Every structure is written in structure tokens, then in C-alpha cells.
Amino acid sequence: MKYITFLIAALPFWSIISCNGQGFQAGVNASYLIHLQPEDGGPGIGVQGGAWASWAINRESRLRLSIGHRRLGGFNRLNLETGISGTPTDSRRTVSAVQLMALHYVDAELGWAFPVSPDSRWSFYAGVYYSLLANWQYYDRTLVSIDESGRKRAEVSSPNRPVGEELNDRDQGLRLGVSYRLLDGLSAQFQMRKGFSDLVPGSLFTDSPKDRLTAFSLGLSARLF
Numbered sequence: 001m002k003y004i005t006f007l008i009a010a011l012p013f014w015s016i017i018s019c020n021g022q023g024f025q026a027g028v029n030a031s032y033l034i035h036l037q038p039e040d041g042g043p044g045i046g047v048q049g050g051a052w053a054s055w056a057i058n059r060e061s062r063l064r065l066s067i068g069h070r071r072l073g074g075f076n077r078l079n080l081e082t083g084i085s086g087t088p089t090d091s092r093r094t095v096s097a098v099q100l101m102a103l104h105y106v107d108a109e110l111g112w113a114f115p116v117s118p119d120s121r122w123s124f125y126a127g128v129y130y131s132l133l134a135n136w137q138y139y140d141r142t143l144v145s146i147d148e149s150g151r152k153r154a155e156v157s158s159p160n161r162p163v164g165e166e167l168n169d170r171d172q173g174l175r176l177g178v179s180y181r182l183l184d185g186l187s188a189q190f191q192m193r194k195g196f197s198d199l200v201p202g203s204l205f206t207d208s209p210k211d212r213l214t215a216f217s218l219g220l221s222a223r224l225f
Contacts, residue, residue: 198212
């Protein structure tokens with residue numbers, strides 16, 4: 001429920017902006033992203049989307065507030081344990097696997113957008129973000145192969161291990177980007193997000209260096225009014 005509280009707390013800021021009137025704009029954005037990982041398995045794929053509002057600071061630059069959802073997928077985090085136990089006549093072979101698959105965040109961001117020149121279609125963006133972990137997806141199974149006096153059977157269970165205790169419940173960092181105006185009110189965006197927090201500080205999945213987010217995204221932003 002904490003991420004719902006997070007969104008509610010952001011509403012007064014949104015109201016202040018919308019009441020400004022002069023120079024006010026608002027819209028939505030969506031993009032695909034690739035995030036780097038310390039493991040050798042390659043980058044992960046994700047998506048993000050949200051709503052934004054901005055108002056003019058002067059004739060050439062704007063202050064922007066955005067709120068959205070972000071999913072980081074394709075994690076290469078697997079903890080695999082095997083074991084053998086039993087007696088000379090009966091034996092048990094156990095394989096236990098838990099894999100982190102995706103993290104979901106609620107983001108709030110404040111930044112500054114400014115054009116390369118007054119008449120240019122190109123513009124730059126720099127901002128800071130704060131995120132709360134809203135949910136996570138993982139696979140958790142234990143398979144036991146049992147041989148009792150020549151009779152074989154298998155059991156499958158879900159240990160429901162506390163994966164959430166291995167994760168950081170928040171993140172903060174910087175976001176830099178460049179956009180190109182395709183049409184009036186529609187822009188293509190390329191952005192980089194760099195986090196300061198270790199996303200997976202626990203030792204269940206990996207002993208790798210701290211996993212601070214580095215992500216690159218490509219998407220569209222549309223002005224609604």
C-alpha cells in the first residue's frame with residue numbers, strides 16, 4: 001500500500017502545477033528500456049509509462065513533474081540448490097530453485113527541459129527521480145525425486161521464500177535525455193537513468209557487486225493539452 005500513499009502524496013504538487021494556467025502543459029509517455037546487469041547473462045528488458053505536467057520557467061525552458069510505472073524484467077538471478085539424502089534402500093534427490101524475474105516500481109520525477117535553440121526540434125532533459133518498489137515477480141519451486149525400494153515418485157512444492165527481504169524497497173537517481181519533436185505535441189525520446197541504490201542487496205541471488213541501476217530507454221511522449 002505504500003506506493004498508493006506515494007501517489008496520493010504527489011497529487012498536491014500536480015494540483016499546484018495545473019492551477020498555474022499560463023504556460024501549463026500535460027501529457028503521457030511510454031517507452032521500452034534496457035537495463036544493464038553485473039552478471040554475464042546480458043541486459044534485461046523493461047517498459048515504462050506515465051503522465052507528466054510542465055510549466056514554462058522562461059521562453060526557452062520548462063520545469064517538468066512526472067509520475068509513472070516502470071517494470072524491469074529479464075533478471076538473471078537464480079539460486080539453485082541440490083541435495084541427496086536417505087538410506088541404502090530409500091533415497092531422496094532434491095532440487096530447489098528460486099529465480100528473480102521482474103521488479104515493478106512507482107516513479108516520481110522532477111526535471112528541467114530546454115531546447116538546443118529557440119527554433120530547434122531538439123531538446124535536452126535533466127532530472128532527479130525517486131522510486132518505490134511496488135511489486136516483484138519470481139519463480140520458486142522445489143522438486144524432490146523419491147526412490148523407495150525401487151518405487152519412484154516425485155513431489156513438487158512452492159516454499160514461498162521471503163524474496164522481498166532480498167530487495168531494496170526504494171531507489172533514487174538521475175535521469176538525462178534528449179528528445180526530437182516529430183509533430184506538434186509528439187516527440188521521440190532517448191533517455192538514460194542512473195540509480196544510486198543497490199536494487200538487490202541480499203545474498204540469496206548473487207554475490208556480484210552492488211547492482212545500481214543503469215538503464216537506457218527509447219519511446220514517445222505526447223502532449224494532451
